[in-house]
Amino acid sequence: MFKAIKLMRVKKGILTSPYPVEPDSYGPSFKGQPIVDMKKCTQCRECVKNCPTSAIQIDNKRLTFDLGLCIYCGECAKVCSPKAITITPNFELSTKDKNHLQVVFE
Amino acid sequence: MSDNSLINQNTTADEINKAGNELKKKIDLVIGRSLGIRQVDAGSCNACEWEVNALAYPFNDMERFGLHVVASPRHADIVLVSGPITRNMLRGLHQTVIATPDPKWIVAMGSCAISGGIFKDSYAVENGCDNIIPVDLYIPGCPPSPLAMIQGIMVLLDKMEEKIIRK
DSSP states (O other): OHHHHHHHHOOOSOOSOOTTTSOOOOOTTOOOOEEEOTTTOOOOOHHHHHOTTOOEEEETTEEEEETTTOOOOOHHHHHOTTOOEEEOOOOOOOBSSGGGGEEEEO | OGGGOSSOTTSOHHHHHHHHHHHHHHHHHHHTTOEEEEEEESSOOSHHHHHHHHHTSTTTOGGGTTEEEOSSGGGOSEEEEESOOBGGGHHHHHHHHHHSOSSOEEEEEHHHHHHOGGGTTOTTBOSSGGGTSOOSEEEOSSSOOHHHHHHHHHHTHHHHHHHOOOO
């Protein structure tokens, strides 16, 4: 009986992600780093108003994302009417320097 | 931020293999299959704790590098801080860092520990870890996913190599 259960239930193969040695990613719906296309941006400041942690700053056609403040909720991409902001599944954001967390789009 | 990624995904399979093997050798040399992590919950919402839990699941399996979560700061090499550092946990965090033997690294995990996150400028929090103690590594995310944490520890390898002398 146990042999039958084993045949039915137990799968063979390696489950562990080979991540740092080989590239790996979560699915396309994973919320990672936000990216802004400044050609599409109309400076309506709707994302600045709707950001729960005020991680976005716009001044003089420069948009600054503070990845250390961002909570990756995707609200900015939802309210952006020209669809300039997209949430990418990129999760490789760790740094040793805090200044690298300020991402500037021009 | 794509310069942070460990292996460039646009390269060919051979280059990925080569870079992967080099990284594997470096991990074995620097970490040496023994790296204790002490996790300090300084007012976190427990999402970060669940992700640290998820590091031990078979899919991520942090034990393959020799990473393990230890029960005392005296056994630890890395102090993993999560949460916006509430006033009540300020003294506890200080004592944990003092109790950790050198060489040690302090890692701020999640948006809360980096800058205060959603709790920024509240009267009860200290707006992130680096106002209190010098931080070696920042792992953004709310909460950071387990693979992001593995990437963070791999980013820290260079810093570890400086402190650990092996002959």
